[in-house]
Amino acid sequence: xxxxxxxxxxxxxxxxxxxxxxxxxxxxxxxxxxxxxxxxxxxxxxxxxxxxxxxxxxxxxxxxxxxxxxxxxxxxxxxxxxxxxxxxxxxxxxxxxxxxxxxxxxxxxxxxxxxxxxxxxxxxxxxxxxxxxxxxxxxxxxxxxxxxxxxxxxxxxxxxxxxxxxxxxxxxxxxxxxxxxxxxxxxxxxxxxxxxxxxxxxxxxxxxxxxxxxxxxxxxxxxxxxxxxxxxxxxxxxxxxxxxxxxxxxxxxxxxxxxxxxxxxxxxxxxxxxxxxxxxxxxxxxxx
Amino acid sequence: xxxxxxxxxxxxxxxxxxxxxxxxxxxxxxxxxxxxxxxxxxxxxxxxxxxxxxxxxxxxxxxxxxxxxxxxxxxxxxxxxxxxxxxxxxxxxxxxxxxxxxxxxxxxxxxxxxxxxxxxxxxxxxxxxxxxxxxxxxxxxxxxxxxxxxxxxxxxxxxxxxxxxxxxxxxxxxxxxxxxxxxxxxxxxxxxxxxxxxxxxxxxxxxxxxxxxxxxxxxxxxxxxxxxxxxxxxxxxxxxxxxxxxxxxxxxxxxxxxxxxxxxxxxxxxxxxxxxxxxxxxxxxxxxxxxxxxxxxxxxxxxxxxxxxxxxxxxxxxxxxxxxxxxxxxxxxxxxxxxxxxxxxxxxxxxxxxxxxxxxxxxxxxxxxxxxxxxxxxxxxxxxxxxxxxxxxxxxxxxxxxxxxxxxxxxxxxxxxxxxxxxxxxxxxxxxxxxxxxxxxxxxxxxxxxxxxx
Numbered sequence: 001x002x003x004x005x006x007x008x009x010x011x012x013x014x015x016x017x018x019x020x021x022x023x024x025x026x027x028x029x030x031x032x033x034x035x036x037x038x039x040x041x042x043x044x045x046x047x048x049x050x051x052x053x054x055x056x057x058x059x060x061x062x063x064x065x066x067x068x069x070x071x072x073x074x075x076x077x078x079x080x081x082x083x084x085x086x087x088x089x090x091x092x093x094x095x096x097x098x099x100x101x102x103x104x105x106x107x108x109x110x111x112x113x114x115x116x117x118x119x120x121x122x123x124x125x126x127x128x129x130x131x132x133x134x135x136x137x138x139x140x141x142x143x144x145x146x147x148x149x150x151x152x153x154x155x156x157x158x159x160x161x162x163x164x165x166x167x168x169x170x171x172x173x174x175x176x177x178x179x180x181x182x183x184x185x186x187x188x189x190x191x192x193x194x195x196x197x198x199x200x201x202x203x204x205x206x207x208x209x210x211x212x213x214x215x216x217x218x219x220x221x222x223x224x225x226x227x228x229x230x231x232x233x234x235x236x237x238x239x240x241x242x243x244x245x246x247x248x249x250x251x252x253x254x255x256x257x258x259x260x261x262x263x264x265x266x267x268x269x270x271x272x273x274x275x276x277x278x279x280x281x282x283x284x285x286x287x288x
Numbered sequence: 289x290x291x292x293x294x295x296x297x298x299x300x301x302x303x304x305x306x307x308x309x310x311x312x313x314x315x316x317x318x319x320x321x322x323x324x325x326x327x328x329x330x331x332x333x334x335x336x337x338x339x340x341x342x343x344x345x346x347x348x349x350x351x352x353x354x355x356x357x358x359x360x361x362x363x364x365x366x367x368x369x370x371x372x373x374x375x376x377x378x379x380x381x382x383x384x385x386x387x388x389x390x391x392x393x394x395x396x397x398x399x400x401x402x403x404x405x406x407x408x409x410x411x412x413x414x415x416x417x418x419x420x421x422x423x424x425x426x427x428x429x430x431x432x433x434x435x436x437x438x439x440x441x442x443x444x445x446x447x448x449x450x451x452x453x454x455x456x457x458x459x460x461x462x463x464x465x466x467x468x469x470x471x472x473x474x475x476x477x478x479x480x481x482x483x484x485x486x487x488x489x490x491x492x493x494x495x496x497x498x499x500x501x502x503x504x505x506x507x508x509x510x511x512x513x514x515x516x517x518x519x520x521x522x523x524x525x526x527x528x529x530x531x532x533x534x535x536x537x538x539x540x541x542x543x544x545x546x547x548x549x550x551x552x553x554x555x556x557x558x559x560x561x562x563x564x565x566x567x568x569x570x571x572x573x574x575x576x577x578x579x580x581x582x583x584x585x586x587x588x589x590x591x592x593x594x595x596x597x598x599x600x601x602x603x604x605x606x607x608x609x610x611x612x613x614x615x616x617x618x619x620x621x622x623x624x625x626x627x628x629x630x631x632x633x634x635x636x637x638x639x640x641x642x643x644x645x646x647x648x649x650x651x652x653x654x655x656x657x658x659x660x661x662x663x664x665x666x667x668x669x670x671x672x673x674x675x676x677x678x679x680x681x682x683x684x685x686x687x688x689x690x691x692x693x694x695x696x697x698x699x700x701x702x703x704x705x706x707x708x709x710x711x712x713x714x715x716x717x718x719x720x721x722x723x724x725x726x727x728x729x730x731x732x733x734x735x736x737x738x739x740x741x742x
Contacts, residue, residue: 039407039704040385041385041388041407041408042407042409043409126565142562143559143561143562143565145564145565146561146562146563146564146565146720147561147720234505234564234565234713234716235561235564235565235716235717235720236564236713236714236716236717236720236722237713237716248705248709251381251382251385252381252704252705252708252709253704253705253709253739254407254704254705
């Protein structure tokens with residue numbers, strides 16, 4: 001018994017210590033700073049209790065509009081990314097020519113760093129779309145990033161383009177783990193392709209959907225780099241997401257304490273939403 | 289059971305040894321680093337010059353990055369013991385903060401004025417004993433001097449206004465240089481617009497499509513520079529604005545005029561919201577320099593970019609002041625954009641090398657030549673008589689200065705985040721038609737006072 005306790009700690013300690021150092025300690029420290037008026041530079045951080053939180057929750061219109069935008073953006077992205085990922089996965093698991101190449105091609109956007117991606121698409125939206133608009137005479141192509149609606153759609157396009165390939169990989173793995181015997185048996189029983197998809201593939205894909213939705217949710221909710229490089233919150237701060245809002249509060253407005261408080265609220269929101277999603281996702285999973 | 293223990297121990301040893309992997313090298317480094325220090329301590333005085341020093345410079349003028357690195361190389365050739373690393377960052381303020389809170393602190397960095405001196409406090413080395421102090425021209429040390437000392441070396445003098453393409457205006461037969469008031473400038477722009485629209489200039493300037501270009505996507509152009517123009521007419525100096533509790537925005541109407549003027553003569557005059565995605569590149573490189581537009585609001589810092597593209601193009605450029613109706617007409621905002629500061633927390637050897645480098649750059653003959661001809665800086669101190677500023681934008685600034693037709697820069701007194709986060713964003717809102725001018729001015733006033741409170 002004693003030996004197994006030693007074994008336990010021998011295994012846990014090498015990970016526990018860095019975990020305490022790089023996750024728990026900064027979190028505690030961050031919560032402390034959220035209770036101060038620290039400006040991020042000087043040494044004097046005065047303890048001011050909960051006033052940062054009160055201020056954010058009562059009178060910060062920017063934070064709320066960023067929150068609303070982030071929520072809508074995430075919802076749209078989660079649906080489209082997972083749908084796209086699943087469809088791509090179905091496509092590349094068919095017996096077609098060149099599927100291996102397609103798998104690679106769909107995954108490539110995910111390998112490009114977010115900052116670079118944002119700049120590339122900024123060029124496409126501003127210069128490329130404008131040129132198409134001029135050539136075709138369709139006015140809908142011009143000024144994409146200068147309008148809130150089209151700029152938001154632009155952000156969705158970029159994120160969908162980047163993440164769909166990644167989700168595809170997860171779904172491909174799960175698709176391949178579904179036993180052939182089940183689908184074959186159904187086929188012999190006369191089930192159509194659509195019925196097989198609805199009654200066999202989809203229920204057995206549940207675990208992958210839980211993971212896929214969780215990953216896209218946390219990724220899109222915390223999105224920062226594409227937001228910064230593609231729109232930087234423009235036009236007039238209307239496409240500013242939570243992470244960018246927090247960063248700007250800390251580094252543009254020199255209000256580190258307030259930004260920390262926002263980050264704590266942000267953390268709580270993300271934890272709540274993710275736990276709800278995981279709870280319901282797991283509940284609906286079926287055992288084979 | 290026994291096997292499990294063996295496994296456990298084995299894995300643990302493996303993990304620990306992996307973790308330890310970096311240990312010996314770090315220790316080695318520490319040892320080698322310690323040796324020269326001891327050696328120096330033991331050595332007699334003469335060896336002091338050879339004490340190795342590292343000077344990290346963090347600055348935000350990306351346009352001078354290359355020439356500054358060349359200057360550092362030249363300095364290192366004659367000072368073998370010094371290593372200079374230059375980092376030019378466009379996200380300077382946050383980079384500086386990150387570096388200052390770590391161990392990788394720069395020896396030389398930039399401070400703008402009273403707000404930064406307050407923020408960085410004991411991180412700043414008092415430079416009042418430096419040889420260049422008595423050489424600096426009158427008034428230029430104002431923003432970095434307080435009762436305790438002098439905290440920065442003024443980097444250069446800059447000025448901004450309407451930079452225009454002389455050739456285009458000459459071809460159109462318009463004398464923009466004579467235009468001083470808002471009405472005169474407006475009339476000149478209108479005349480040019482008429483000639484562009486009628487296709488009169490199309491043969492000589494095939495890509496010319498509008499008079500101006502306004503980059504609302506770069507929030508600092510409107511939110512910092514245009515705002516400074518009207519606010520420095522309201523306050524006498526940066527200190528005055530810094531100590532004032534709020535702003536009145538006395539010249540809000542003139543501010544609106546200046547934004548409207550640049551918007552209505554831009555290629556996006558029909559849908560002003562499109563200006564919100566126009567950036568510096570489209571305004572300067574893809575605007576003025578390819579002769580797509582004839583006038584832009586920028587400063588003499590674009591010289592470096594013009595030189596890189598086509599030095600001959602420089603001669604086509606001229607600069608006039610932007611009219612603030614009722615306060616300043618035919619005047620150019622001229623000021624010190626930023627100052628070199630030395631980190632007080634660096635080691636003595638590094639500090640000495642940092643000070644010596646700045647001294648060398650601004651007072652040695654070699655350095656002066658670089659300052660004027662390579663960095664395209666307008667000299668801030670005496671002793672530059674035999675070096676003349678050669679670019680036309682620099683000359684324009686000197687001309688306005690000599691005539692006393694300048695207004696100050698008070699941007700260092702703006703509360704943090706106000707220029708871009710509040711004013712620049714509001715201008716975008718105004719251009720997109722989402723808010724009236726009166727609303728954004730009212731909001732900017734409230735936010736100024738709020739941000740001042742901290």
